[in-house]
Amino acid sequence: MRTRLAIVMGVAAIAASGQALAHHSFAAEFDAQKPLKLTGAVTKVEWSNPHIWFFMDVKNEDGTVTNWGFEMGSPNSLLRSGWKRDSMKLGDVVAVEASRARDGSNNANAHSVVLASTGQRLFSGQPGGQ
Amino acid sequence: MRIVGPAAWRGGMLALALVCAAGSSAGAQWLSLPLPGTPRTPDGKPNLNAPMPRTADGKPDLSGIWHADNWMRYNSNLLPDGTEAPMLPWAAALYKRRVETHGYDRPMTFCMPHGVPDAVTAPYPFKIIQTPGVTVILYEEFHKYRQFHTDGRQLPVDPDPNWYGYSVGRWEGEALVVDTAGFKEGSWLDNNGHPHTDALRTTERFGRINFGRLEIDVTIDDPKAYSRPWRSQTMRFELQPDTELLEHLCENNRDLGRLQEIWGGREPGGPPVTGRQ
Numbered sequence: 292m293r294t295r296l297a298i299v300m301g302v303a304a305i306a307a308s309g310q311a312l313a314h315h316s317f318a319a320e321f322d323a324q325k326p327l328k329l330t331g332a333v334t335k336v337e338w339s340n341p342h343i344w345f346f347m348d349v350k351n352e353d354g355t356v357t358n359w360g361f362e363m364g365s366p367n368s369l370l371r372s373g374w375k376r377d378s379m380k381l382g383d384v385v386a387v388e389a390s391r392a393r394d395g396s397n398n399a400n401a402h403s404v405v406l407a408s409t410g411q412r413l414f415s416g417q418p419g420g421q
Numbered sequence: 422m423r424i425v426g427p428a429a430w431r432g433g434m435l436a437l438a439l440v441c442a443a444g445s446s447a448g449a450q451w452l453s454l455p456l457p458g459t460p461r462t463p464d465g466k467p468n469l470n471a472p473m474p475r476t477a478d479g480k481p482d483l484s485g486i487w488h489a490d491n492w493m494r495y496n497s498n499l500l501p502d503g504t505e506a507p508m509l510p511w512a513a514a515l516y517k518r519r520v521e522t523h524g525y526d527r528p529m530t531f532c533m534p535h536g537v538p539d540a541v542t543a544p545y546p547f548k549i550i551q552t553p554g555v556t557v558i559l560y561e562e563f564h565k566y567r568q569f570h571t572d573g574r575q576l577p578v579d580p581d582p583n584w585y586g587y588s589v590g591r592w593e594g595e596a597l598v599v600d601t602a603g604f605k606e607g608s609w610l611d612n613n614g615h616p617h618t619d620a621l622r623t624t625e626r627f628g629r630i631n632f633g634r635l636e637i638d639v640t641i642d643d644p645k646a647y648s649r650p651w652r653s654q655t656m657r658f659e660l661q662p663d664t665e666l667l668e669h670l671c672e673n674n675r676d677l678g679r680l681q682e683i684w685g686g687r688e689p690g691g692p693p694v695t696g697r698q
Binding site: 314315316318319320337339340341342344360362365366367368370371392393394396398 | 452522523524525527529530532544545561612667668669670671672673674675676677679680682683684
C-alpha cells in the first residue's frame with residue numbers, strides 16, 4: 292500500500308512538474324482536442340531553450356515515412372522532473388502522446404514519452420498543461 | 422597566512438566529498454546540493470516550518486529560492502476569484518481580444534520576460550538576495566533580475582521608461598513594501614493579458630511567514646487603464662531548499678512564426694522570424 296501510494300504521489304509530482312513548461316501560450320499553438328499517439332525512431336534532439344524539441348520518423352500505413360517534431364518543456368523544467376540531456380538518444384524508438392499543432396503541420400506538443408524497448412516513461416505531463 | 426590544520430583539512434575534504442556525491446547523484450547540475458544555513462529536522466531534511474530567519478538588524482530575511490505554490494492560477498489572472506479589474510473601455514477591449522486569441526502575442530512569444538508583478542508567477546523559481554542597502558530578485562525565467570533599493574533613495578521624478586521600472590523598498594513592520602514606477606508599455610500584468618500603461622505604479626508587499634513560506638500581494642495603480650487602484654490576490658510561495666537556479670534563455674524560438682501564421686495573418690512559409698532576446 293505504501294509503495295502504491297508512493298508511486299501515485301510520484302506520478303502526481305511528475306504530472307505537476309510537467310505543467311511547468313510555459314513559454315508561449317499552449318492553447319494558441321496546439322489543440323488539446325487533436326490528440327496524437329505516434330511511435331517512431333528519434334532522428335534529432337534539440338536540448339535548447341525555451342523549449343526542447345525532438346524529431347522522429349514515423350512509418351505511415353502506405354509505407355512512406357514522415358518526420359514529426361515534438362515540443363516539450365525547457366531544459367530547467369525537464370531537469371527538475373528527472374529528464375536528462377541524454378535520456379533520449381538518436382535511434383531510440385519512443386511512443387509519444389501529444390497535441391497536434393493548430394496549423395496542421397507535422398508538429399505537436401508531447402506530454403507523454405515512453406521508451407519502447409524498456410517501457411520506461413521518460414516524461415509525463417498533461418495535455419494542454421502549458 | 423593561517424596554517425590550515427589537519428582537522429580543518431579533513432573537514433574540507435569531507436565537504437568536498439559530500440558535494441561530489443550530491444553532484445554525481447543529481448547529474449551535472451546543482452539540482453540537489455545541501456545548503457548551509459538550512460534548518461533541518463533530526464532526519465536531516467530541511468525544516469520548512471522552522472521560524473523565519475532574520476538579518477543582523479532584526480529585519481525579516483527574505484533570502485532564498487522561491488516558487489509559487491499555484492503558479493498557473495496566479496500567472497493566468499492576478500485577481501482574487503470572483504472579482505474583475507476596473508478596466509477602462511479601451512483596456513477592457515484589449516483584454517477581451519487577448520483572451521479570445523489565447524494570448525498568442527504575449528511577451529513570452531517574442532522571448533520577452535514576464536514583468537511586474539507577474540515575473541514571480543512564472544513557472545520557474547526566483548531567488549531573493551537581501552542585503553542592507555538593496556534586495557535583489559534573480560528570476561530564472563530568461564536570466565533576468567530586479568533591484569529593490571532600501572538605502573533611503575526616492576523614486577526618480579522623470580524616469581526613462583523601463584520594462585521593470587525603478588523600485589525602492591521600505592519596511593512596514595514585518596513586511597518589505599516595494600514601490601515601483603517608471604514603466605514602459607509592453608509587459609502584461611498577467612498571462613490573461615490585463616494591460617498597463619506608462620502611468621503604472623505598483624506597490625508590492627513581501628511577507629515571510631516562516632522558513633518555508635512567503636506571501637506577496639500587489640496593488641496596481643494605473644489611472645490611464647483602470648478607474649481605481651486594485652489589489653491582487655495574495656500569492657503564496659514555497660521555499661525550494663537545497664537547490665540552485667538553472668539557466669533559462671530563449672535561443673531556439675520555433676514558436677513565433679507558427680503563432681503569427683495561425684493568429685496574426687502572416688503568410689505561411691514566409692521569411693523566418695525570431696524572438697527579440
